[in-house]
Amino acid sequence: MQTHEIRKRFLDHFVKAGHTEVPSASVILDDPNLLFVNAGMVQFVPYFLGQQTPPWNRAVSVQKCIRTPDIDEVGITTRHNTFFQMAGNFSFGDYFKKGAIEFAWTLLTNPVDAGGYGFDPERLWATVYLDDDEAITLWQEVAGLPAERIQRRGMADNYWSMGIPGPCGPSSEIYYDRGPEYGVEGGPEANEDRYIEIWNLVFMQNERGEGTSKEDFEILGPLPRKNIDTGMGVERVACLLQGVDNVYETDLVRPVIDLVAGIAPRGYGQGSHTDDVRYRIIADHSRTSAIIIGDGVSPGNEGRGYVLRRLLRRIIRAAKLLGVEQPIMAELMTTVRDAMGPSYPELVTDFDRIQRIAVAEETAFNRTLASGSRLFDEAAGATKAKGATVLSGSDAFTLHDTYGFPIELTLEMAAEHGLTVDEEGFRGLMAEQRARAKADAAARKQAHSDLSAYRDLVDAGPTEFTGFDELSSEARILGIFVDGERVPVVSHDSGGPAPDRVELILDRTPFYAESGGQIADEGAISGAGTSSAAKAAVTDVQKIAKTLWAHRVRVESGEFVEGDTVVAAVDPRWRHGATQGHSGTHMVHAALREVLGPNAVQAGSLNRPGYLRFDFNWQGALSEDQRSQIEEVTNQAVEADYEVNTFTTQLEKAKAMGAMALFGEQYPDQVRVVEIGGPFSIELCGGTHVHNSAQIGPVTILGESSVGSGVRRVEAYVGLDSFRHLAKERALMAGLASTLKVPSEEVPARVANLVERLRSAEKELDRLRLANARAAAVNAVAGAELVGKVRLVAQRMAGGMSAGDLRTLVGDIRGKLGSDPAVVALIAEGDEDSVPFVVAVNAAAQDLGLRANDLVKTLGAAVNGRGGGKADLAQGSGKGAAGIDAALAALRAEIDRS
Known part of the structure; x- marks a missing residue:
């Protein structure tokens, strides 16, 4: 059974059972605890914690997941991937243990012609948490599992949490017996190579506190309601249903191995475990890298970018250790696209960008390898000059840390020079580095932001945003929060210390909340009627749970009482400048694509009154001519006075129209489209904009720079700020012309002459x-x-x-x-x-x-x-x-x- 069919059967099974199919989230979520999404339940955490009310009681998804803590072990074991697909079904206060066990058992054991996977029930085992007698009874009653195929295990194996404060609960895991040829009998407790875990049913019922390990944490108490969170490893099920020995040989991964085997001088499965591990590293990391790039990450030196860079470089190194000297990344990405495209169409539609970024990193790292090889030659020469035969652990660590040389590559090169390597010293230095990194990561971990104080307001419905049509709106105060605590009233008290943060939640508002690169509006909220003396300056506006507008204010006079009617008014000058900046960003994006081509795709932005910053994917600095062209195309569009149209439509229709969307962003079924000048610029956007492009005013590009590997940044002024900048430049030029006593147009030549004379003198x-x-x-x-x-x-x-x-x-x-x-x-x-x-x-x-x-x-x-x-x-x-x-x-x- 092909992997795409395994996914489809899972989704169909649960949709028929009343579950809502929820698309996979991006592997990048706005969560301070996670570098990448590493479990199917991550996007549902606020529902499990009771911070938000889910829009459905039952859900099913196949989530893209990435786990990289044990990246060095990839390929050594036969059942772990850095990227994997986690199929899961979820219940939010609906069914619990019995329902979860029934749904899992029927899907696994039903015949193929009845929509199931057709697993032999006699080869399935279950594990439960130590004291979970209820689960044992259900496995016997619902599935007919005999007691000898149900094993009790401790917290390390059968009590699930995210490793940080949050939801948790006992779990029950389902294992498949692969047979005596894979190891000794005795169930999962005896051998997890023979008995392979395929599904984990988490009975999520508690909330955990801080802790230091899987077994050492405090249970704070029960969750608001009992939930179900399950995860079935799609790759592992594919491995079993396709009759292959490991997850690297399934239909979606094996094509990469076959590609490399057709190029490398040494093949796969020919008796060398070391070579087989290298093949698996290439296969695993290739599709992980494609997924990460597809969700908007570019190689870099920190965070997600560093992980991506490490994956890509491990691919290149592994290929070289197999004897592949030619560039290979383009073919690898093509193979991943062809294998994964049916399940992840974005790999097809965005393939040019994905391939370009991966190939650029390969080219850059090949240069780095050349530099590292020179350093190795020097270290090897110095070692021999001393009459020694062992390359120091310090030299090996420098090669690894500075140039990305794996110890395997250093060992092989040392052997070619008749040397060995102090591996113990190298591993000691690596252990010190890992300890520092682990301590740093632990210091950054934190519990999920507590949004429970806002839950009642979130459940009551979203804030109505009126800012597209008006700058002043009458509204009612739904809630008042002071330093995160809900209070009935807040007042201006000049005699006492001001609270750190005061937030007013309104039922409707014209204030734009910070999002999409546009910073929040500024303005004021004033009392109406009997509370007309109340006045507060709005300093920031943020969204709570993406639906509730929280106005952060500085109370200047009077008092605000929950339930009062107020007038919320945006500063019109601020809004005008903000719309100029945001619309200008769209114009610069369109100009970049016209000058550079369709691969110049947005990677981030920031706009505020009079200023815009736009990051885009591109390799190499722009020439002066390209910068001038971009500025000219932008200002030609401004002068054309294009009409700005906004409308709401279905996501697929918007994409069919050619609307640009941000990589890694999740969009609802109904999206807002901003169209400037017909085909000139059309993007999905929820921000505020001018009515005609001429209102943007002149756009002056200040500069272009690098913000990471493969990502460039353009900064520009718009409107009056652009005019003021040009006026300063004009005054500077006039001053130089006066000092040099030449006309303005001759200043560049005169300055160049002076610089040349100065250089000659120096x-x-x-x-x-x-x-x-x-x-x-x-x-x-x-x-x-x-x-x-x-x-x-x-x-x-x-x-x-x-x-x-x-x-x-x-x-x-x-x-x-x-x-x-x-x-x-x-x-x-x-x-x-x-x-x-x-x-x-x-x-x-x-x-x-x-x-x-x-x-x-x-x-x-x-x-x-x-x-x-x-x-x-x-x-x-x-x-x-x-x-x-x-x-x-x-x-x-x-x-x-x-």
Whole structure:
């Protein structure tokens, strides 16, 4: 049975049983605890905690999940993926244990022609929590499982939580017996390779507190109602129904392995476990990377971007270790698209962007590998020069940490040089790094934001947003919150300390709540009628549970009472500027796509009155010509005075019209479309906009920069802010023209000429300084002192010399000292209080045991600095110029002792 069919049967089974099918959420959710969605229930957490009322009592989904804590173990075991599909059914206060067991058992054991999976009931086992006698009874009564195929297990195995404060409860897991060829009998307790878990039924009934492990946490009490959360591993079920040995050989993963096997000199399943692991890493990480990129992540150096970068680089490294030297990423992404597309059509529609980002990372990492290889060659050479045969753990760790070399790659390269590697030292340094990372991650974990105080208001219905049609609305106060606690009244009290946060919840409002890159409106809320003396400044507006507008205010006079009628009024100047910024963002997006092509897709934005910031996916900096074109196309559209139309339609219809949507965003069935100039710009957007493009005013692009691998940022002013910026530029140009006594149009040429003359003068000064230094060096050679058996030149040089200058000089001096043992040490007062120093040791002095990389440390200690290098040449820098003479004296003493 193909994986797509397994998904379909699961969804059909539960839809027929009255469940609402809920689409998979993006793997990226706005949750401070999660880097990626790692369980099917994540998007339902507010319902389980009772913070929000679910729109349905029963739901079913197949959720995209990503788990990366054990990324280094991928491919070693045969049942773990970084990306997996979690099929789950959910009950919110509806059915409980009996219903969950019945639904799972019938789907698993019903014949294929009856919509089931057709598993043999005699090969299914169940585990339950230690004291869950009720579940044991139900398994016997509902499923007919004999007592010997039901096992009790502790909290580590059969009590589920997210690992942080939140919902939890005992669970019951379903296992399939793969047969004696996979291990000893005795059920899941005896062998989880033979008995493979396929479904976990969580009886979610409690809320947990803080804790340090799966077994060490406090149960705070029962949830508002009992819920069901289940998770069936689609990949594991596919593995069993397709009769393959592991999850990497199922129909959606095996095509990647087959692709690589057709390219690599060593095949899959040919007796090398190490090679098979590399194949599995490539297969697993390829589809995980495609999913992550598809949901809007680009490679980077922190957070989700770092995880993606690590996955992509592990693919490339594994391929190289298999002997694949050619670029392979484009073909991998194509294979993933073809396999996964039927279930995830966004991989098809967004394929060009996904492939482009993955290929760009491959190209960049191949350059990094080349740099790392040079570092390895230096480390290997230094190891051999010492007469050693073991590459240090420190060198191996530097290769891993700086250049992303896996230890396997370092081991293989070392073997080619006749060396081994201090793996114990390497793993010790890795363990220290992991401990630091784990402590940092633990420090960032926190419980879910407590929204229960707002629950009654959320359940009562959404705030009516009137801001598309008016800037002032009469409204009723539904709730007042002071520092998160609901209160009946809040007043201005000049005699006491002001609360940190006051929020007014209204039944209707013209204030735009921050979202979609547009910051919130500012304005005021005033009392009406008998409470007309009340006035509060609105400083921010945020959404609670995406439906309730919370106005954060500063009470300036009078008092506000729950139930009072008030007037909410947006500052019209603020709103005008905000609409200019937001509409300007749409215009810049459209211009980018016109100039650069359809791959220039939005990756984030921020707009406020008079200013916009737009991030987009693109490799490499824009040329000056491209920037000028983008600015011109944008302003041509402004001048065209395009009409701005907004309307609501079905999501699929909007997409068919070509409306742009943000990657990773979830949209409702009904969406708002903003159309500017017909086909020029059409996007899904809930923000506020101008009525005609001319109202945006001039758009001035301030600059373009990188904000991460494959992501660029454009910043611009609009409207009056654009005019003010241009006025300042004009005044600056006029001042330069006056100073240079040339017309404005000649200023660039005159400045370029002055810069060139300045550079020439600086080069001449550098030449004269170096010539003087070399003359001094000749004198230094003549005055070389004999320290023991070594001819030593240890000298303070003129100020302003760089490390590069010193390196040139020590080379000249060392060459003039002949073949007798010689050491040259030069130190100078450099620029910006730096003290550069360089040491050179010739071959004869090295034979006496002198090393430049040792001697340079002696200099560094005296001038509050440090340095390093090789045996023949080393350099460093310090900050203590007062210690220069002491440094040279210490160097003489060190050589004398040798």
